[in-house]
Amino acid sequence: MVRNETNVRDRNTGEYTFVPNHSPTQAHNPFSDAQAAYELSPVMSSQPRTAAGGSAAGLPRTHSDNSSSEASGIARGEVGGGYGPYAYTLPQSYPQEQPLLGNGRGHIATPPMPQPNRFSSNVSEASYASDYKGHYTAPGVRPAARSTGGPSQQTTTGTGVYLWNDKDDEMDDALHTADPSGKDERHNFELWSARGWLNVATIFILLAGLIMLFGGFPIIVHFRDDRKDEGSATPGFNLGGINSTGQVPQLGNFPSMIDPDTPAEAYTRKGFDGSDYTLVFSDEFSVDGRTFFPGDDPYWEGVDFHYWPTGDFEWYDPSAITTRDGKLVITMTEEPIHDLNFKSGMLQSWNKLCFSHGVYLEVSVSLPGVNDVGGFWPGVWTMGNLGRAGYGATTEGTDDRLPAYTYDTCDLGTLPNQTYPNGTGPASTLEGNNGNPLSYLPGQRLSRCTCDGEDHPGPKLSDGTYRGRAAPEIDVIEAQIDVSVATGEMSQSLQLAPYDAYYYPFNSSSDYQIYDPTITKWNSYRGGEFQQAVSALTYVPNNVYTNTSGDYNTYAMEWYADTNDRENGYIAWVANGVRSWTVHASAIRANPISEIGDRIIPEEPMYIILNFGMSNNFQSVTFTQLNFPNEMHIDYVRVFTKDGLGTVGCNPDDYPTAEYIAAHENAYTNPNLTIFADAGYTFPKNRLVDTC
Structure with a gap:
């Protein structure tokens, strides 16, 4: 007998009840066609029956029976694809009515279901129960599909397979969210898309930045600093023109070569000729604890050698130089070092910081020792960059001032000993030093007479000759003690070659001026076989020594040297803050007695040297009265250039040095070499004595 009822399970109690079915003509009810299936459910009646598998009637069905039935259904693909909390599949159409398995008591009718998704098409208990409350299909029962015009239900003979599809969300990947249903997967171009234009603009900015970084910036720097490493004829400094490698020094918080602690009133000055000068470099030494070992500082470098050219007693070591209490401190100590008994310091800006043509160099110094004991030899001086102080192979000889040529003429002044090629004259040279030879110089190595194609730094001039080159020296101060009056004095001088007869420059009132004869006088020392000195001595106050009051005094020099205006060149010195004396180019003009041409006010790029030495070759050292350690203090160093000229x-x-120095590296890096030949180099040919 067929019951027109449907067995429905109450989800709260788990009990089953019969609900009458509606006739086909009645309005459709989701449960109108369901057949009672309680006999096959886990809570089915225990009335005796004969199971399809041949079970004995009257025995209740156990949990193992249900498990076995479900396992069998899973193995056959009848159960599993859509069961459980992760069921995805819904039937594609109304299932067909189908007799209950094993009893033939009726049919199960299922209500309409939504269309399936893109996963498995297996039937799922959750597919029914989750959307149609009250309906239940017993596990193990697989309803047949009834055609309703849609595609038939797919089944498999194995387990359900969930094929991956990028159109659906991933259950195990929270970052994978499918596009909304129905979205056109084609990526159409939209001209006025704000997001698109923003993306393009971002990419453009990134590309432009990269191009500017690796392409534009180097081009801008090249054309902005078109005289990189070569100086500048404009006021101030040119970036990249600081040293031969093109480095732009940065010291701590320094934004430029001008120390930010330099007072504003020191940024400009009026020259002694009325010209405007602009500050281009300053070091106030206001940062304590600075060191000056090689590579420590962009401007300065402490040397590490014995200064043998002048027979010094001390070994120069960078550890003797530092900054303290806003000043540079160079300390001389009595201690054994490199077979010597004293250690001190020499600071150079060689090949790092150079100036030429119209320049004013000023320093504020407190001198070492006391005003009535001689022996210390503090100095502030400059030298041409082609000579490295203390490196004998670059200065060729036994004195630091070799070769201090300031000469651009091709004549016997360029030859060894300043004599004719056959050595027969002139007489003033053969006996001009109290019956002795005037000069022992080896000759001007880089002269105007150098044969074409020989080893010369240049430049080559319009007439095909080379410009005469060397390493001249200008001393701002070399301090000594006038023990006869127990007062300190400064030697302020120009070292030069070739020499005047008897070492006397021209000394008319138009050739030089001494501004206060009560404290300034001509230096009685005028020169020797290895140098000529155009020099004056100026007394200084007793309170400017570190072992007395420790006060500071200002010393300076202003020099003007123009290749196109050599006759008006001059050097003016300052002591005690005021101008002490001046020498003009006319004082070192051509000398017919010694048969030489004009010496010139130095036009070479000059670097700065600060040192604290001790030697009997300058003043007799009274060791028993000197105190150690002793210090030389420098408050500041400032450099100004003449507007429109200073370099x-x-x-x-006009005076290159970089290529020449690089080509003679051994001479410029080994202080133990005493002459040029020791470094493995030869003198270039001179057309006055050699065949070009």
């Missing part, structure tokens, strides 16, 4: 840099176009 900053060690490798200017």
Whole structure:
């Protein structure tokens, strides 16, 4: 007998009840066609029956029976694809009515279901129960599909397979969210898309930045600093023209070569000729604890050698130099070092910081020792960049001032000993030093007479000759003690070669001026076989020594040297803050007695040297009265250039040095070599004595 009822399970109690079915003509009810299936459910009646598998009637069905039935259904693919909390599949159409398995008591009718998704098409208990409350299909029962016009239900003979599809969310990947249903997967171009234009603009900005970084910036720097490493003829300094390698020094918080602690009133000055000068470099030494070992500082470097050219008693070591209490401190100590008994310091800006043509160099110094005991030899001086102080192979000889040529003429002044090629004259040279030879110089190595194609730094001039080059010296101060009056004095001088007869420059009132004869006088020392000195001595106050009051005094020099205006060149010195004396180019003009041409006010790029030495070759040292340790203090160093003329840099176009130094590295890096030949190099040919 067929019951027109449907067995429905109450989800709260788990009990089953019969609900009458509606006739086909009645309005459709989701449960109108369901057949009672309680006999096959886990809570089915225990009335005796004969199971399809041949079970004995009257025995209740156990949990193992249900498990076995479900396992069998899973193995056959009848159960599993859509069961459980992760069921995805819904039937594609109304299932067909189908007799209950094993009893033939009726049919199960299922209500309409939504269309399936894109996963498995297996039937799922959750597919029914989750959307149609009250309906239940017993596990193990697989309803047949009834055609309703849609595609038939798919089944498998194995387990359900969930094929991966990028159109659906991933259950185990929270970052994978499928596109909304129905979205066009084609990526159409939209001209006025704000997001698109923003993306393009971002990419453009990134590309432009990369191009500017690796392409534009180097081009801008090249054209902005078109005289890089070569100095500049404009006021101030040119970036990249600081040293021969093109480095732009940065010291701590320094934004430029001008120390930010330099007072504003020191940024400009009026020259002694009325010209405007602009500050281009300053070091106030206001940062304590600075060191000056090689590589420590962009401007300065402490040397590490014995200064043998002048027979010094001390060994120069960078550890003797530091900054303290806003000043540079160079300390001389009595201690054994490198077979010597004293250690001190020499600070150089060689090949790092150079100046030429119209320049004013000023320092504020407190001198070592006391005003009535001689022996210390503090100095502030400059030298041409082609000579490295203390490196004998670059200065060729036994004195630091070799070869201090300031000469651009091709005549016997360029030859060894300043004599004719056959050595027969002139007489003033053969006996001009109290019956002795005037000069022992080896000759001007880089002269105007150098044969074409020989080893010469240049430049080559329009007439095909080379410009005469060397390493001249200008001393701001070399301090000594006038023990006869127990007062300190400064030697302020120009070292030069070739020499005047008897070492006497021209000394008319138009050739030089001494501004206060009560404290300034001509230096009685005028020169010797290895140098000529155009020099004056100026007394200084007793309170400017570190072992007395420790006060500071200002010393300076202003020099003007123009290749196109050599006859008006001059050097003016300052002591005690005021101008002490001046020498003009006319004082060192051509000398017919010694048969030489004009010496010139130095036009070479000059670097700065600060040192604290001790030697009997300058003043007799009274060791028993000197105290150690002793210190030399420098408050500041400032450099100004003449507007429109002064040059900053060690490798200017008109006086290049970089290539020559690089080509003679051994001479410029080994202080133990005493002459040029020891470094493995030879003198270039001179057309006055050699065949070009």
